Amino acid sequence: MKVPGIANVWVPPIRNRLDMLATGIKSPVGIKVNGNNLAEIEKTAEEIERIVRSVPGVTSALAERLDGGRYIDIAIDRVKAARYGVSVKELQSIVASVVGGDNIGETIEGRERYPISGPLPARNARLAAKAARSAGSDQRRGAGRAL
Numbered sequence: 001m002k003v004p005g006i007a008n009v010w011v012p013p014i015r016n017r018l019d020m021l022a023t024g025i026k027s028p029v030g031i032k033v034n035g036n037n038l039a040e041i042e043k044t045a046e047e048i049e050r051i052v053r054s055v056p057g058v059t060s061a062l063a064e065r066l067d068g069g070r071y072i073d074i075a076i077d078r079v080k081a082a083r084y085g086v087s088v089k090e091l092q093s094i095v096a097s098v099v100g101g102d103n104i105g106e107t108i109e110g111r112e113r114y115p116i117s118g119p120l121p122a123r124n125a126r127l128a129a130k131a132a133r134s135a136g137s138d139q140r141r142g143a144g145r146a147l
Contacts (some may be wrong), residue, residue, distance in 0.1 A: 027060075072099065 011028065020026050029046055032082075034043045045063035052061040076091050096102070098119065105116040 017036050023030060023032070024050050025032065031045075031052075032046065033045045037043075041130075042063070042065065049061050049063035052058055074095055076088055078088065079090055081088060101117045101119045103115045103117050107116055
């Protein structure tokens with residue numbers, strides 16, 4: 001079977017999955033670039049991508065873009081958390097709700113249920129912490145109940 005732009009890969013599924021898990025590369029042929037400087041790694045990977053694309057028979061070459069992502073590093077002060085009676089688990093749950101949102105309900109359409117999620121406003125994080133302490137850390141609660 002020949003389809004322009006698509007490479008045929010006839011690898012048994014379990015072997016393909018094991019290769020992906022072992023290498024972290026989701027293709028039959030991959031090149032890993034390692035180093036200490038993200039900008040240099042990305043520059044080198046893009047140059048390899050450009051060179052590999054020019055090789056006859058290559059249908060797809062893609063350098064994974066590492067730079068430009070937005071990350072938030074949050075360091076929890078365990079001593080202060082203990083002073084206020086808040087566990088690390090509760091704080092992580094609150095941070096996840098503020099940054100990424102939380103399920104605040106669900107909608108039912110016929111026999112299907114869909115979660116409704118939304119961010120917890122940062123100004124309400126203290127209220128959420130109080131609600132988390134009073135509800136117990138093992139209970140599931142939505143952001144709507146925490147306010």
